[in-house]
Amino acid sequence: MSSLIEAYSKIAGEDVITQLRQLVRLLKNRRVVHVNSTREGGGVAEILAKLVPLMQELGLDVSWEVITGDERFFQCTKSFHNALQGDRIDIPQRLLDAYEETNRQTAKELAPVLEGADIVFIHDPQPAPLLSYCGARKGKWIWRCHIDLSQPHRTTWKYLRQFVRDYDASIFSLSDFAQALPHPQYLIPPSIDPLSEKNIALEEAEIRGTCDQFGLDPERPLLVQVSRFDRFKDPIGVVQAFRLAEKYVPDLQLVLAGGGASDDPEGEAVRREVEAFSGGDPDIHILELPANAHRTINALQRAADVVLQKSIREGFGLTVTEAMWKGKPVVGGNTGGIRLQVINNHTGFLVNSPEGAALRVRYLLEHPDKLRRMGEKAAGFVRENFLLTRQLREYFTVMAALIHGCEDRIELE
Amino acid sequence: MGNLSMLNQNERQFAVRDCALAAIATGERAYNLRELGDKVLTIDPGSIYYHFWGGLLRPRFDDPEYHNDFAIWALYGLKDALLAERLGIIDPTEFSDLNLLRERVAEVIEERLDETEEVPSARRDNPFYFVRSQIVIFDTQCRIDRPEGLADTVPLMSVSSVFYHFIDARRRLPRREDDFRAWLGNCFEGYEDLSEILGKVHPFFSGLTELRARLTAVFRSYFGK
Numbered sequence: 001m002s003s004l005i006e007a008y009s010k011i012a013g014e015d016v017i018t019q020l021r022q023l024v025r026l027l028k029n030r031r032v033v034h035v036n037s038t039r040e041g042g043g044v045a046e047i048l049a050k051l052v053p054l055m056q057e058l059g060l061d062v063s064w065e066v067i068t069g070d071e072r073f074f075q076c077t078k079s080f081h082n083a084l085q086g087d088r089i090d091i092p093q094r095l096l097d098a099y100e101e102t103n104r105q106t107a108k109e110l111a112p113v114l115e116g117a118d119i120v121f122i123h124d125p126q127p128a129p130l131l132s133y134c135g136a137r138k139g140k141w142i143w144r145c146h147i148d149l150s151q152p153h154r155t156t157w158k159y160l161r162q163f164v165r166d167y168d169a170s171i172f173s174l175s176d177f178a179q180a181l182p183h184p185q186y187l188i189p190p191s192i193d194p195l196s197e198k199n200i201a202l203e204e205a206e207i208r209g210t211c212d213q214f215g216l217d218p219e220r221p222l223l224v225q226v227s228r229f230d231r232f233k234d235p236i237g238v239v240q241a242f243r244l245a246e247k248y249v250p251d252l253q254l255v256l257a258g259g260g261a262s263d264d265p266e267g268e269a270v271r272r273e274v275e276a277f278s279g280g281d282p283d284i285h286i287l288e289l290p291a292n293a294h295r296t297i298n299a300l301q302r303a304a305d306v307v308l309q310k311s312i313r314e315g316f317g318l319t320v321t322e323a324m325w326k327g328k329p330v331v332g333g334n335t336g337g338i339r340l341q342v343i344n345n346h347t348g349f350l351v352n353s354p355e356g357a358a359l360r361v362r363y364l365l366e367h368p369d370k371l372r373r374m375g376e377k378a379a380g381f382v383r384e385n386f387l388l389t390r391q392l393r394e395y396f397t398v399m400a401a402l403i404h405g406c407e408d409r410i411e412l413e
Numbered sequence: 414m415g416n417l418s419m420l421n422q423n424e425r426q427f428a429v430r431d432c433a434l435a436a437i438a439t440g441e442r443a444y445n446l447r448e449l450g451d452k453v454l455t456i457d458p459g460s461i462y463y464h465f466w467g468g469l470l471r472p473r474f475d476d477p478e479y480h481n482d483f484a485i486w487a488l489y490g491l492k493d494a495l496l497a498e499r500l501g502i503i504d505p506t507e508f509s510d511l512n513l514l515r516e517r518v519a520e521v522i523e524e525r526l527d528e529t530e531e532v533p534s535a536r537r538d539n540p541f542y543f544v545r546s547q548i549v550i551f552d553t554q555c556r557i558d559r560p561e562g563l564a565d566t567v568p569l570m571s572v573s574s575v576f577y578h579f580i581d582a583r584r585r586l587p588r589r590e591d592d593f594r595a596w597l598g599n600c601f602e603g604y605e606d607l608s609e610i611l612g613k614v615h616p617f618f619s620g621l622t623e624l625r626a627r628l629t630a631v632f633r634s635y636f637g638k
Binding site for chain 1: 434440473489538539546548552554573
């Protein structure tokens with residue numbers, strides 16, 4: 001057994017790997033290509049960095065291509081990203097021209113690879129127009145959208161839709177994100193990589209070291225919320241919940257860990273608001289972490305007694321998955337993908353207000369046995385449902401389904 | 414029956430199959446109980462199948478409060494506990510086809526609409542999304558020669574394989590039985606008692622892991638392993 005497969009087998013179970021091997025047999029001699037916009041940085045690249053080698057080790061012929069462009073291209077795609085998540089942004093024509101031209105040039109370079117492939121996964125909007133410029137394509141093309149498309153800015157979506165509609169299928173993370181398109185829209189929730197820096201098991205000494213670094217007392221109870229400083233994540237509500245819970249658990253500490261505010265003016269403003277609202281309370285730790293502080297985040301989540309994700313709007317909420325994987329019950333906002341993961345009284349609690357969050361935090365801290373059991377259940381739930389191997393199985397299923405027909409039942413030898 | 418029977422006719426072997434489910438958005442959604450009732454009557458039957466059985470194969474908590482999506486949404490979307498209970502008790506194995514099951518769901522919804530003064534509605538961000546599924550069935554290359562082999566093989570089967578042979582079989586086989594009973598009945602004599610025990614294992618109101626454990630216990634106890 002090769003090293004990567006062996007490592008996943010130890011975590012996800014040998015039966016999971018056996019099933020992947022059986023599914024791969026259905027895709028024998030098929031060529032698969034993934035295209036996204038970066039090899040490093042961001043969730044998509046992180047997942048592809050593991051998914052592609054794992055697919056290769058399982059015996060699939062897979063390659064990973066990247067679209068690169070100039071500043072105008074990335075300015076345009078960043079605007080897409082924000083607009084598709086609801087911001088009302090009008091993107092100037094010169095940026096749209098750069099976007100289309102970059103795709104046209106990339107299509108020229110990659111044509112032999114893309115047109116010859118049996119399955120092409122195009123990730124997110126950046127490379128979406130490639131299909132329009134690959135007229136001799138022979139395989140099935142899938143648009144994999146990782147973005148929360150529940151309330152897109154309509155003008156931007158209308159523009160992008162013209163490139164997406166001709167795909168053979170698309171994949172969205174949640175039903176809420178699916179749009180009107182003339183092809184099957186598969187639903188595949190995202191996953192976490194248990195072997196990544198953000199999720200790998202850590203020595204106790206490292207966790208303690210991280211606590212020391214930020215002045216946290218490991219002997220006192222700790223609440224942690226990891227998320228961007230964004231109003232939809234309700235950081236003010238988290239501080240309110242902390243203050244209410246602190247009345248009953250005076251030793252309580254809170255960490256609000258976020259990052260990326262340097263290039264996000266709104267994030268900076270929200271962070272300042274939270275700091276002002278916290279009034280210099282020494283037990284409230286507002287941490288601005290760099291984008292690559294994966295191990296620090298890992299340690300903070302592991303140091304927590306209870307993890308909060310008190311969002312009032314959320315896509316899938318991978319920070320919830322990460323916390324649950326570390327055996328932490330999550331008190332989460334009753335919204336989006338958090339509802340799929342936080343099962344009341346089993347893996348955590350869904351709440352609708354700071355009062356609700358405080359009530360549940362207090363309950364968990366007063367019932368350590370319950371807290372431990374819920375944490376164990378949470379980790380088991382993630383192992384069964386939200387690891388990378390499950391996402392890979394679903395990709396294989398969609399690939400097999402697209403290659404072998406569109407019926408409700410596809411029976412293969 | 415599909416073109417892949419669980420039987421390898423030449424050798425009387427039980428061929429272990431497995432399956433994987435792909436969920437597909439239908440684009441249809443309901444924001445209140447009336448819309449739910451209307452759409453239940455017209456939606457693709459594959460969607461009714463998915464919302465009753467798909468929960469077993471997709472990422473979902475193994476021990477849910479209710480076992481079909483309509484009941485879960487009635488409770489958490491519409492906040493109607495009474496309706497959730499009425500929908501939750503519907504047992505899809507009692508219906509010979511999906512249209513009859515669909516009619517039962519619609520009937521329960523109609524009854525509830527008659528009882529309520531206002532149409533129960535969900536929050537705008539929590540509608541009921543109708544989803545359908547594609548199921549891909551494949552051969553695991555594993556074969557069982559004799560009934561005793563079930564006691565060793567079933568515990569090692571994936572949960573989706575258990576789904577295929579014990580649940581999905583009821584859609585495929587003319588007598589609406591599972592593949593294990595069909596195999597025992599068609600290829601061997603003297604296992605009527607085992608088939609009777611298997612017939613009492615209810616497939617719906619538990620998760621697949623629990624179902625596999627129950628089947629394992631049945632086979633191990635029967636074959637003294």
